[in-house]
Amino acid sequence: MPAVAEFEATARERLDPAHYDYFAGGAQEEITLRENEEAYKRLRLIPRVLRGSDKRDLSVELLGTPSSMPILVAPTAFHRLAHPDGELATARAAARAGTIMIVSMASTTAIEDIAAAAREVTPDPGLWFQLYLQPDLEFTEAIVRRAENAGVKAFVVTVDSPVLGRRERDDRNAFHDLPAGLFVENLRNIGENRSGGNTSHVREIVMSAGLNWDHIAWLRSKTKLPVLIKGVLHAEDARLAVHHGVAGVVVSNHGGRQLDTVPATIDVLPEIAAAVGGAVPVLLDGGIRRGTDVVKALALGADAVGVGRPVVWGLAAGGREGVSAVLDLLRADFDQALALCGGRHPADLTPDQVRR
Ligand SMILES: Cc1cc2nc3c(=O)[nH]c(=O)nc-3n(C[C@H](O)[C@H](O)[C@H](O)COP(=O)(O)O)c2cc1C
Numbered sequence: 001m002p003a004v005a006e007f008e009a010t011a012r013e014r015l016d017p018a019h020y021d022y023f024a025g026g027a028q029e030e031i032t033l034r035e036n037e038e039a040y041k042r043l044r045l046i047p048r049v050l051r052g053s054d055k056r057d058l059s060v061e062l063l064g065t066p067s068s069m070p071i072l073v074a075p076t077a078f079h080r081l082a083h084p085d086g087e088l089a090t091a092r093a094a095a096r097a098g099t100i101m102i103v104s105m106a107s108t109t110a111i112e113d114i115a116a117a118a119r120e121v122t123p124d125p126g127l128w129f130q131l132y133l134q135p136d137l138e139f140t141e142a143i144v145r146r147a148e149n150a151g152v153k154a155f156v157v158t159v160d161s162p163v164l165g166r167r168e169r170d171d172r173n174a175f176h177d178l179p180a181g182l183f184v185e186n187l188r189n190i191g192e193n194r195s196g197g198n199t200s201h202v203r204e205i206v207m208s209a210g211l212n213w214d215h216i217a218w219l220r221s222k223t224k225l226p227v228l229i230k231g232v233l234h235a236e237d238a239r240l241a242v243h244h245g246v247a248g249v250v251v252s253n254h255g256g257r258q259l260d261t262v263p264a265t266i267d268v269l270p271e272i273a274a275a276v277g278g279a280v281p282v283l284l285d286g287g288i289r290r291g292t293d294v295v296k297a298l299a300l301g302a303d304a305v306g307v308g309r310p311v312v313w314g315l316a317a318g319g320r321e322g323v324s325a326v327l328d329l330l331r332a333d334f335d336q337a338l339a340l341c342g343g344r345h346p347a348d349l350t351p352d353q354v355r356r
């Protein structure tokens with residue numbers, strides 16, 4: 001079974017170089033981008049023995065959503081740049097794998113169509129929706145309603161993007177707009193009354209540096225669904241998140257695409273897990289490429305991990321089949337690493353099994 005790196009190599013051959021750079025790249029010198037993967041290579045695993053690790057069960061439940069494994073599809077934008085089937089292919093593959101797909105608000109397919117594709121595969125797919133809270137709260141609320149009506153089961157608010165990071169590859173390639181015919185479909189036809197009745201109007205996503213905890217309280221007052229925040233790196237922010245009633249925390253540096261030189265997520269996970277103290281689920285993404293990476297993250301306190309680029313590489317390499325192949329590969333790799341560590345279930349892994 002090919003490794004994630006081989007899917008990346010195939011994707012690179014198939015993609016327009018500017019689009020490959022958009023997916024692959026990080027902010028500025030890409031120190032954090034590299035660090036996310038390098039940090040795992042510095043960690044060593046200590047297996048437990050004679051624990052009867054047959055009959056493994058990889059399934060978890062996160063905030064009421066069951067998942068066949070603790071490996072989720074992290075939200076990534078613009079899947080139709082990677083493959084013509086775009087998010088439809090990703091959603092079908094995630095549904096087939098029985099795992100949660102966190103749909104990016106910046107998807108190039110409407111959430112209703114994504115949900116319909118997933119439902120072709122399974123009646124009750126685990127779809128969550130990532131939000132960039134827009135300064136126009138009425139507009140944001142309309143997106144929230146739209147996603148709820150499509151059947152999403154949680155909202156994941158990205159909080160690491162008060163402004164967009166500077167991606168120098170995109171600057172060099174002058175890649176700043178979607179090609180003709182591709183749109184951020186979730187922002188189509190929302191608030192048309194205020195834009196003069198133009199029904200094909202698609203607004204641009206704006207990053208809002210003005211966001212604060214009151215906006216999280218506002219969102220919680222507008223939806224009964226769990227609200228997670230994504231992009232936490234400071235233990236005090238994790239504590240504040242619990243204090244403010246957030247349902248879950250995603251330890252993320254946006255795959256090294258926002259503030260460069262922040263640490264690898266795996267390196268801040270222990271302090272964040274300690275700060276949260278089990279009050280809410282802790283998820284992590286960034287640099288997960290192997291089953292042993294998943295094992296390390298779970299051992300150090302994550303309830304589940306997200307994969308961003310590996311899914312995009314699978315999509316670009318082979319559409320739905322490619323995404324399925326990547327998810328199957330990560331599942332098999334994790335299952336094997338878990339067995340080798342003496343675990344039967346994700347929760348069996350403990351911090352003493354990881355050494356620096
Ligand atoms: C091409 C690309 C697009 C992304 N788009 C979004 C997005 O729309 N919303 C978001 O919250 N995070 C976005 N992210 C960040 C991912 O959710 C995730 O944090 C990151 O990809 C994890 O790192 P990995 O790619 O090493 O797995 C994006 C990442 C990439 C690579």
Ligand SMILES: CC(C)CC(=O)C(=O)O
Nearest residue numbers: 076077106164205254257
């Ligand atoms: C629309 C974008 C801002 C998507 C994103 O989060 C990213 O490219 O990292």
